[in-house]
Amino acid sequence: MTTTTTKNRIDSLFQRKPNEILTIYFTAGFPKLEDTRRILIELSDAGTDLIEIGMPFSDPVADGETIQYSNKVALDNGMSIRQLFEQLEGVRNEEGNIKQTPIVLMGYLNPVLQFGIEDFCKKCKEIGIDGLILPDLPLFEYETEYKSVFEKYGLHIIFLVTPQTSEERIKKIDELSNGFLYMVSSNSTTGNTSNKNSELSEMQSDYFNKIKSLNLKNPTQIGFGISDKKSFKQATSYSNGAIIGSAFIRHLESGKTVKEFVESVTSK
């Protein structure tokens, strides 16, 4: 009885801290195969609120160059979902923040399908994964084929909305999501840096404000193109949190420490 009534860590987080949630994405098995667990723990101890672990895929169509690169390196290193679960075994028993930090797995549907949906969810629960982001899982198939399995293993599902998503569809997506809603900042692949000065356009703030005004049931986080303290602050003025991905991957590539990066965003 004790475990089944445990509250999902994502929900506890947003209850505890409704503003300026810092979420960081990294790709499992990058830069080195064995880096996954170390990066996860370091991120958590440095004060990252929520962590997204990317499961690499050979054909990441929604990703820009940086995450394509980290996916490729990880796969060349021999990364797989099976490996990832091995690497994460017992991680919730480690000392430090990692006991409570919510972890979300993000990736394309195909590798998850090949692992087997039920086996995958079971493993997620064993390890203490709190949610899933599967950008190419359609809503209808989710509702009819996947929802009951995800629920059985206590996994939240986080769907994306974009500036092009209609109001009606945003409401539907909100209804089906739990944990939080992932607001893609602009219609682009990940890591888009066309917005060089990291200023938000008027169109983006209109979109963020529109979502704010809809009184959705889920908290929101803004992702895609968030890279530093400035863009993080700006984004979180419209949402409960923001997600940094490509910028952190580039930071790892430069050889600097995880802590340095997190502090550069969270410092006062």
Added chain:
Amino acid sequence: MKYQTENNKETILRSKIADNRGYYGQFGGAYIPEMLYPNIEEIEKAYYALQDDDEFKKEFEYLLKDYVGRPTPLYFAKRLSEKYGAKVYLKREDLNHTGAHKVNNTVGQVLLAKKLGKNKIVAETGAGQHGVATATVCALMGMECIVFMGEIDIERQQPNVARMKMLGAEVRPALSGSKTLKDATNEAMRYWINNPVDTHYIIGSVVGPHPYPEMVAWFQSVISEEMRNQLTEKEGTPNPDYVIACVGGGSNAAGAFYHYIDEKNVQLIAAEAAGMGISSGQTAATIACGTLGVLHGSKTLLMQTQDGQVIEPYSISAGLDYPGIGALHAYLADSKRAKFYAITDEQAMKAGQELALLEGIIPAIESAHALAALNNLKEEDADFDEKVVIINLSGRGDKDLSTYSKYL
């Protein structure tokens, strides 16, 4: 153009092979990231509207006739028939403007893009035939055109790269992954995600998310519509015993099979590329070697590892080395409605050479795979001498001359 057989105009016109969500049996669907949802929804609406749009049909029919040069002949290949025993007809898609069936689809889709108010076209290409067909219709309509092509394919299909450039298209090398067709497709999709408002993506085969497979099959269905009329003139019946087509993604085969799918006495024969052989690890035979997965927005059979990573397929033909297969064909194979043969590089090259010598026609290496399947049928059908066969000759071989001359 009349989308009609002798049966019933309305039903053919509105016929959908897939269900409302784009599934053929368990295959198909639209597994797309949310960023593409509005575009796909817009295309779906516009595509269904086209089917009742007389103005569109008039323009499509006119362009296929006066610009593309349709109907393409159904040619009785006398010397080839003598060799194999059966009566063999060739559907001459190689005689289309630009030299392959691909242009049937690009003409249809560029008209759709105009309806949607788009001024830019993005496409992927493998052999370069779809790229050329796309660049051609963009020039015709005065639209901007960007074609992604794997860096490796750019090298092995130089003549088509030069043609696209002369037609005013920008050819962008796909540098990611394995640098061939699947990566060009990834890049085209990424471009579309980043430019959703002004750009239409003209996908080149019956692959990708719903409604693309349905739409491309519909635009290509003119092939079997003409076959039926032409065979009726020559044989007194619209139905041959066999229709043979090669399958990469499956668009020429979808067009050749379309009006025959419900004609159960017509055997549908598909030739996929075995490369060095289906057990060699160097193959593109998706039906023989693939497993169920999701790629480029569609649930279908895929060449993949146990971990679900997509494997780069191999074939001597740059137009057949797609790691997936159109969901329609996965379904036709699964339900045993179509029979699939895996044709090796060597068998295809021999068949290509044979057609050149017997009939004076140099086929695309892709199409040569379909020709090679004659050997399989002759071997397996004891009454082959009494049969009528139509082979869809999807394209001409000019682009492949350097490969042929190296090989032969």
